[in-house]
Amino acid sequence: MRKWINTILVMMSLVMIIPIEYYCMLSVPFADDFGAARSSVEYYNKYGSYLLAALIRTKEYWFGFQGSYTGLFLMIFLNPYARWDLPGLRIVNALCVLLLLVSLFVCVAVLFKNSRNRWTVTLAGYSIVLYWITNNYMNSEMYTWNNVIYIYTVPLMFCFFGVGAYIEYLRNRQYEWIIALLCGIIAGGGTINIAIFTCSLYMIVFLFGIFQGQIRKSVRFATPFAITVLCSLFNTFAPGNFVRLGDSPNIWKVLLSSFLNVLKRMGYFSVKTPFIALIIVFFIILYTTLDVSFEGVVKYEHPLLVGLMYILICTAVNLPYCYGAHNESIRIILEDRAYYVQDIAIYSFTVLWLLYLVGYIRKKNIVMEFKNYHISMIAAFLIAAFLLAFGSNGYDNITTSRMIKSILDGSAVRYAGYQEEILNQVRDGNNIEIIYYDCNKCPRRDPLIKGLRLAYDPDRWDMWYNRSMAKYFGKTVAPIVVYND
DSSP states (O other): OHHHHHHHHHHHHHHHHHHHHHHHTTOOOOTHHHHHHHHHHHHHHHHSOHHHHHHHHHHHHHHHTOOOHHHHHHHHHTOHHHHHHHHHHHHHHHHHHHHHHHHHHHHHHHHTTTSTTHHHHHHHHHHHHHHHHHHSSOOSSSSSOHHHIIIIIHHHHHHHHHHHHHHHHHHHOSSHHHHHHHHHHHHTTSOHHHHHHHHHHHHHHHHHHHHTTSOOSOHHHHHHHHHHHHHHHHHHTOHHHHHHHOSOOOHHHHHHHHHHHHHHHHHHHHHHSSHHHHHHHHHHHHHHHOOOOOSSSOOOOOHHHHHHHHHHHHHHHHHHHHHHTTOOSTTSOOOHHHHHHHHHHHHHHHHHHHHHHHHHHHHTTOOOOHHHHHHHHHHHHHHHHHIIIIITSSGGGSHHHHHHHHHHTTHHHHHHHHHHHHHHHHHHSSSOOEEEEETTTSOSOBTTBOOOOOOSSTTSTTHHHHHHHHHHTTOSSOOEEEEEO
């Protein structure tokens, strides 16, 4: 029976992963991708080495633009469009996104390594978290935009690999701390919100190891956490960050906005997605499979305070983006990449809070009978079914169903193909001034593929998209798009 359950859980995960990978293979360059590719080529031609070019350009970025050294280095050193053209871009995007999902699985597997029915719990937990990340919100920026993948996805991948290694070091006391250290250095060079998220997870592992008496006065155990914090500070206080910020907003308004945005997002998940329903299912799985020790300092007595602490950590994760965007009100809509990091923080700390809640209920000797499991499961699935049908405004706003539908009817391939056709038109043309975009042939936008997004009005703020692409191909006049509706 357990083998059948595991097989079903694997198939559920694959149903969510395979369409994402397919979409990654439909990538075309967008906006900053052209600028990064141009810099990669120019600096390589100047210095004769991609490695040297990446180091020099990253230094310039750090002093003059931003401190996210990991993504900035990769954008120059391994720029897929500059080095391997469109096929390279697509393969690199697909590989990076896949590795993020693998790192998430590794982290979940390590977390539940000592639970009963280990693989069933791991696969169930992974499929639930995977659903949250991919389907609670239909993110438009995380699958086909290479710059975002390098600056956000890759550091998150190393964050989860590092956390898994850090937890494993608590068990084995071998060389996993070195992996955690290296991953922390790389993750600390992501965007500042990712750096803070990584530091917070490392802090929780570190404090848990100290409080539970598992490790005392261990330099090796403290090193990954300490170095990750230092790398994150190196990233945060880069001069380039302050160059970009310009006038500083009111920090207290931004802090309040960050906090309220977390609450707003949690409310959205609760009433528009099966978030609560899947929390119920996850809790039942954990309650029936986990053994909890009460011998350490962690006494499992304050679930509400721990929940509030996690919300405050999510606020800290949210703060750098809100500060940089001068976000002093929850009415301001965040960019999808900011939502992605905020959401992953909420999901991660929800899982950690559920682990704490299980310990609290076990300590209070609250017994859940077999009948209660069935009632709770049925209630959870009814809630999930209702929200899937009505809360998310239809299946077209659920990532997996939208992707599968677009793949099967060919619209995703047609959209990517038409973007590639325009790309070739710019590349092969002679200082093109006007491109006619046939909206009857292809929609202006796909919600899950970052197309070229060329501006159709020279007075629009995003006209630089056109200029960036034109400069990459050596054109002296940026293309202007005329839409034929």
